[in-house]
Amino acid sequence: MKVTYFGTTTLLFDDGKDQVFFDAHMTRPSLLKYIFGSAPTDRAVVDRQLSLCHVDRLRAIFVSHSHHDHVMDAPYIASQTGAVIYGSRSTLNVACGGDIPKEQRVQLEAGQTYEVGSYRIKVIPSIHSKPTILNNDLGQTIDAPLRQPAKLRSYKEGGSYDFYVEAGGKKIMIRPSFNYIAGQMDGYQADVLFLGVAGLQKAAPEMERRFFEETIGKLHPQLVIPVHWDNFFSPLTKPVRGMPHLIEKTEVVFYKLARYCEEHGINCLVQIPGTSVEI
Secondary structure, three states, X not given: OEXXXXXXXXXEEEOOOOEEEEOOOOOOOOHHHHHHOEEOOOHHHHHHHHHHOOOOOEEEEEOOOOOHHHHOOHHHHHHHHOOEEEEXXXXXXXXXXXXXXXXXXXXXXXXXXXXXXXXXXXXXXXXXXXXXXXXXXXXXXXXOOOOXXXXXXXXXXXXXXEEEEEEOOEEEEEEOOOOOOOOOOOOOOOOEEEEEOOOOOOOOHHHHHHHHHHOXXXXXXXXXXXXXXXXXXXXXXXXXXXXXXOOOOHHHHHHHXXXXXXXXXOEEOOOOOOOEEEO
């Protein structure tokens, strides 16, 4: 199984036959546009990424929640590939605003397992990371078709999901946000964990301890790959950056995660946007 990372939480799974996206964000508008303006999908950027990564067998796009850095480019990618968008009602209003036909829109049901080719993808109800000054809309929904160019703050969270993927003989958990629901991971085991870490640096010690226990500690993965650590306001055409230091010191995030993994005998890999790994 090849997994290509596009930054934030956007992952492309490719088993050699079928491809599946988890989240879809490549446009990456600037912070100023996020605060003050609006933006459409940058079609040239997305087309280039799809071509570079040979996205020619895409069957589905599973969206974890409906903030712009997770869903913004899903409608355009679906329109270009014929892929089905799976997401919350808010996500489907983004898809509807992009004129994606009904047969390419599926509303997710928590606890349901979806089969796409040889992939089995279980949807697990989740919780977003704690609100910040830039992100305080948790629980709000998108209640009408959202057409581009849209204000980036119009992309409301709309509910969050994790994805448990069984494919190619592997079990993979995608956990996009830095938070946890006590007992949520009970009964699951993962060979690989893609773990959202935005917010880890400033977390209180007890929050850090519980987060690790309720994710890595419950799943017992062989490999942890952090996601949502990069500066998603910086374009993919520039060298990758961690988050601005005023927001978070990414080097401290990596240190905390690597230290926990080392203490528990677990491999930890930082995947750079634009690269692929075999798992």
